[in-house]
Amino acid sequence: MTRWDEENCCALCFGCHQYLDSQPIEKVEFFKEWLGENNFNMLNSRVRQVHPKPDKNLLMIYYQSKIKALGKGTEASLREKIKQ
Numbered sequence: 735m736t737r738w739d740e741e742n743c744c745a746l747c748f749g750c751h752q753y754l755d756s757q758p759i760e761k762v763e764f765f766k767e768w769l770g771e772n773n774f775n776m777l778n779s780r781v782r783q784v785h786p787k788p789d790k791n792l793l794m795i796y797y798q799s800k801i802k803a804l805g806k807g808t809e810a811s812l813r814e815k816i817k818q
């Protein structure tokens with residue numbers, strides 16, 4: 735299962751997302767290039783893995799900490815830009 739897999743995430747604008755969803759072959763090629771062949775293959779191997787089920791509480795803690803770290807990074811870099 736890759737629904738909550740970090741490797742299965744790519745932030746795209748609405749148009750690019752819609753385009754890739756309508757072009758399955760290009761979508762595969764895009765993700766191979768985006769992740770690299772090895773990471774793509776590893777992600778693909780997890781598609782049918784259903785056990786163990788993901789621990790959603792643990793995922794929430796993990797992603798919340800990543801969001802917090804990104805927020806701090808963004809805020810710090812904004813402060814640096816303001817100082818210049």
Ligand SMILES: [Zn+2]
Nearest residue numbers: 746747749750
């Ligand atoms: Zn786009």
